[in-house]
Amino acid sequence: MLSRQVWFGPDERPLYGWVAMPADGLVRGGVVLCPPMGEEGRSAHRTFRRLAEALAGRGLVALRFDYDGTGDSAGLQDDPDRVASWLASVEAARQYLLDLGAPHVSAVGMRLGATLAACQAAASSPFRSLALWDPCLSGRTFLREGEALFLLGEDDGRAHDDGLRHTPGFQYDAATASALRGVDLAKLPEDRPLADRVLLLTRTDRPAPEGIERRVRLEPGDLTFGPATAQDQLLDRTPSDCYVPEEALASVVGWLVAGTDEARVPVKTPEESGVRVASAGPGSRPVLERPTRIGSFGLYGIVDEPVTPTDAPWVVLVNVAAEHHIGPGRRWVEFARRWAGDGYRVVRIDQSGIGDSPSHPGQVEDEPFAPEWIDDMREVVRELAADGSTVVIAGLCSGSYSAFEVALWERVEAVFAVNPRLTLYPAAKGTHVYTPIRRAGIVPAAPIAALARRHRILAGGLWRIYRQVAVWHGPFRVLRSVVRRGTAVHVSACRDDAQHFTEVLFWRPFLARLRRNPRFRFDQDEVFDHSLLSRAGQLATFDRASDFLATYVPLVDRPGTDGVDGRAAS
């Protein structure tokens, strides 16, 4: 199997994708993989990577991709004409596979991705086969579900008067919400077939909207219906805790392969793009964006840098927990482009076993706090600093842990940490990610960790009491150690995460003293929710991190200011 990161679509707004194909370049057909939108898309990243690889293993060329203004593709989530651009992205993906030489193209869509694929097929031309995997009935239901999930969950009780529709991590403006109402599977014209064959997988743990099956049954071609098994394990959990629905995935692969019995034909092998211009927003400076492999193990990352060569400081944005490198609400992408537009070099990375990085032999995929991450991060810093460059690391939660960990091993100029949690219950003794070599991880005693698996709150309370005596388990000591190594540190934290550092009474005088150190900032602010799924928290992170960079790693030569609109992270 061969896997290549590619850019395709309009030159001025390139779309980001990955091609998976048989190593011999001979394929039976092509398959466009249309991912879910928003937070569901983050959850489904591993599933779609696995799906692409499985299809390639069965003689198909698969393209997984990010819609315009989403994921790693160019554009912003609040650019105009979102829905039309997403539909055009589906068409561009199909055309890309045809241009490679695929004799015909099928599509798999999940959730809103399924709805978009069906709508584009009706508007353009039918796919060979179309798998609708737990489709949304309409753009409206997608938005309502996301909005309700956010407001009934993470953001319970908060009112928003900014005119945006807030979903977990992602926001949509009124124009997009209005356009989404026009995306409705049940209302697709009956005389516009979607595909020669259609597979509809629906959840068994909740009633499916009747309109979906009613419309699918109007299709003139072969129809297959089945269960979207374990979809709750994929989507009803946070992206870091979800599982690949193996059985449903296998049924999609088997169904697609069964529809392609032609002889294999050669297709072009795509080359990984060296450099493409990515926009940081209308009117702003262009930046160069390229995939990279870092260290001896080839960790995957995406570099953003100014158009003119520079030796500016590197900013490393670390993936969060088991989620791939785009960050909450894909803000890592927008921050990276904006900072590169300012003159920094930025790389957003997947640690091993996560996202698009490889896994070490024996390493469990999507496992946060893997011991391998320690050496991963050390290699990242060493490689970026090999020519004497300054390295700054920014992260959220587990990404902050990785930043502090490597700062205690290698020379790191500065760490910007949002909601860091250094008490690692998942990495306690007895777990397969336990390692005695951690320097920044506070690992609870084994009995406490065992208790936490059954009674998290009780275990947390006992651990807090114990730490008042066993003060060396206080996470604050890590911050102090990092600053004492000469690394500038900024911690931004919500109340619970700030308390993590302040609850051990012994350390409070030390915190007060450290606050007088100009290379240390510690701000507790309720604008930050732990997972940074709120717009306010995301924007505050950008503002504070930008100020931190300007203070501790100022640019010597800033690019010209012509044409900057400052909108990248608005």
Added chain:
Amino acid sequence: MTVKDQIRAILGQHAKLSTDISAVGDGDDLYAAGMTSHASVTVMLACEDEWDIEFPQQMLKKSTFASVDAIAAALAELDITDGVGSGVSS
């Protein structure tokens, strides 16, 4: 069928409670009875479909869907009461 009966029918289908809906009182906490955030979203959507309404943003909070009484009160604010509102028959 009253509004509360309809709410109970929706809960029985969508709330994924750990107990039968008939064993849950009108004022009982549905979250304590096993309803998850995701399940409450499907309950909300089912209510919107049933009465062809859209809950305004300020109503989208956990407390709105915390009990049969709370849901009925929210619907009443949207003029859905017994014998009034689309799809309702007494």
